[in-house]
Amino acid sequence: MVGVGDSARAMAAAVAAKEVSARELLEVHLERIDAVNPTVNALVSIDPDRARASADAADARTVSGEPLGPLHGVPVAIKDTHHVEGWRTTFGSPVMADHVSASDELIVERIRAAGAVIVAKTNTPEFASGSHTFNPVFGTTLNPYDTTRSAGGSSGGSAAALASGMVALADGSDMGGSLRNPASFCNVVGLRPTWGRVPTWPTWNLWETVSVQGPLARDVGDLALLLSVIAGPDPRVPTADSTPGATFADPEPADLRGLRVATTIDMGGAFEVEDSVAEVVRAAVDGLASAGAVVEEAYPTLPNAESAFRVLRAWLMEYSLGDLLDSEPEGFKASLADNIRAGRPLSGHDVAVAYAQRTALAQRAHEFFGRYDVLAMPVSQVPPFPAEQEYPSTINGRAQRTYLDWMRSAFFVTVTGCPAMSVPAGFTPDGLPVGLQLVGAAGSEARLLQIAAAYEALSGAGRRRPPLPAA
Known part of the structure; x- marks a missing residue:
């Protein structure tokens, strides 16, 4: 029988083939949650009864012979910033601690419709x-590989739950690295897609291009x-x-021979990278070169990215x-309140300049990826840091x-508009995970997945599981 260590693809196939029921699959995951979540604190608002009802409905569909979705019967978790109908959604904030969502948002609609x-x-x-997952509602999420360390953020609960085997798939979001950083810290895979690849609805601003939603998983195929x-179009967006989203399923690993790989550690000194991280990234790139890739030290120059x-x-x-901060000034951590207040003196001209700068940065990236297939660089500038530190x-x-300074390696990529993913690259001498950030041209997710799949097979770092109770 498939278990918590198997791929989501294997789980869905086993449920569809009636080798295991969705209820049986759920129960082994609930047992895993009971065993490890008290230590890691990745999952919140756990609802076994609601999950069992969903699993039973999935089993009824299996028996009925109805068409089954690609995630049929697969246990998943949803980031606590994404609305799930009838489910407590707190945003990790004491001012939203009792909020219950009235409906599913689009990403949840799609995951649910796929049978998850x-x-x-x-x-x-x-x-x-912030890229460290802690809040006054639920506390701190700890890194499964070292529970004295951060799991990253802001999708830290998602990454830690995946690495721990508590769910098979999880979603997240990324403004300055919130899909990529926790994937790097927890030795899983996270993708920041091109803007528009994963539409968001409802939203207050259809034209907002900095923050995106996206997937996390234990391997590239999942x-x-x-x-x-x-992914895919929606008439509301x-x-x-x-x-079509189906375009991205089942990527064939790329042939690394002749692949044009640009690489950099710090974009010419634009940011600091801890030595232990740099060593792992360099070794990962050396592996690409050994497999036949044409590797060159190069990076796009990104003036005004910061x-x-x-x-x-x-x-x-x-x-x-801003309005919520004014009404609940004691309900926000200081770093977040400061970031909100930093927006108040900005003029329309300031914002227009920033968008003009982004336009120029996107053009620089477009020109750069005319010469290279992929850019390989660090995801995070540090390995997982002590959990008691904010940053x-x-x-x-x-x-x-x-709390933003140490994530330049991620948010410099954000403002180019390019898709970027974190794939497991290796470990520091202290046993802490390090991710390799693979960046492609805007709209190149299909190709980026192929490259990541080839690297994953070459590296094998993602197969190293954390020292938790055996799954």
């Missing part, structure tokens, strides 16, 4: 702000499966890409959370003044 069994929500920092479900990101982040946060205060002796 929703088990729980996944922990997140307050309003998904991630592609989830992407195939959540005119900015959605028209490519200013564009910070201005747009502050502007978006002030608009979406790393220094890297290689260089001060990190805010």
